[in-house]
Amino acid sequence: MTLHDVARVAGVSIKTVSNVINAYPHIRPATRQRVEAAIAELGYVPNLTARSLKSGRTGAIALAVPELGLSYFAELAASVIEAAEAAGLVVLVEQTGGDREREIDLLRSPRLKMTDGLIFSALGMSEADVASLSVDYPLVLLGERIFGGPTDHVTMRNVEAARAATEYLIASGRRRIAVVGAHEGEVVGSAALRMQGHLEALEAHGIPYDESLIGYTTLWHRSNGARSMTELLERGVEFDAVFGLNDTLALGAMRVLQVSGRRVPEDVAVMGFDDLDEAGYSIPSLTTVDPGRAWIARTAVETLVERIAKGGDVGPARLQLADFRIVERESAVAEVAQRV
Incomplete structure (x- = not known):
């Protein structure tokens, strides 16, 4: 099948067929639909190699x-x-x-x-x-x-979004907010920027920074969130909220909290970041930031x-x-x- 065949069945010019195939934006929807229907009916497959040689794309x-x-x-x-x-x-x-x-x-x-x-x-x-x-x-x-x-x-907007996440926890009455997922020594990167937003929120609300509330990790997998939360609990750190710097960290941390007997959110509120699809289906479902x-x-x-x-x-x-x-x-x- 050729462009001529598609144009004949669709009742349009060869140029119009070419424009549809090349995703030209200024084509009437009805015309595009006719051409696409003709392509499907005839089983036409564009010669991509020839197209590439001609257009350079x-x-x-x-x-x-x-x-x-x-x-x-x-x-x-x-x-x-x-x-x-x-x-x-x-x-x-x-x-x-x-x-x-x-x-x-x-x-x-x-x-x-x-x-x-x-x-x-x-x-x-x-x-x-x-x-x-x-x-x-x-x-x-x-x-x-x-x-x-x-x-x-x-x-x-990592800084602004992380600040909003921490301020949400503060507005709900939380004051001892643990962070899971910080990268020690990082200056530029997601972890550093989200930590910056977290610290700005604490400062704006007069809440002192407490290094003992920071859980450091390397990768941002569930296992890292779980491990970081386990370490916080083993150190006996008191907190009433957790901010996971991404959803997978937060989900791993939340699992450890539940196994330890802490109720979420009654005892510890948990906040994530990313709004992954799975965040809506965890038990309890995860409050998070859609970035x-x-x-x-x-x-x-x-x-x-x-x-x-x-x-x-x-x-x-x-x-x-x-x-x-x-x-x-x-x-x-x-x-x-x-x-x-």
Whole structure:
């Protein structure tokens, strides 16, 4: 089957069929529907190789994340794929393990020549590696490891969101708020920024900082949250709330609290960060921060598509920040009266 066959069945021009296949935005929905129906009826498959040679584009983008085993990155990848499909693109997913050398190697990898651009969530790299982001293809950066680089950057408001999370706990009457997931010595990164927001909230409400309430970890898995909470309990630290710096940490910590006989939220309120799908189905369901993951994925794809369409030249690099909201569920409630 050819473009001519599709155009004949759909009753449109060959150019219109081509525009639909290439995801041209300014096509009437009814026309697009007729063309897509004709493609499905005829079983037409575009010759992607010929398309690539003619346009200089592959119709594919790459997404690099540290670890798909972490729910946040799995859900982020799903959102990126959904947004890319809406733009007529396929996504090749790379997993870096959060290793600095693997991340830098990926930025120089010849595999990227099979794509039109890269959405890159760095974890192992730091601001000392900013020069590695100067590449000759469209690139959108995610995450909190490098700021002020030469490329578009789409990320979340970590400090403000973490401050709002702690203020929510304070407003519910909690004063001894343990933190699970801090990274010792970190200056730039998700943990450091969320800790900054937590400390700002304590200071604003006149609550002294207590180092004994901080649970340090390395990775942000459930097991790390559970281990950190176990250590806090074994040290005999008194607290009436826990702020997990991500949902998986909070869920691991909450499990240990329940096994220890502490009631959630009556004895200890628990707050997470990320609003993972599983957070709504834990027992009790997890109060958390929605940092705008879906918006981040959609905006990253839209920004990359814009760069690709204009040959990478659409002005200076932009920093785009997502809005956030507190998602109240059972593990932490706003009304002090609910504490018994």
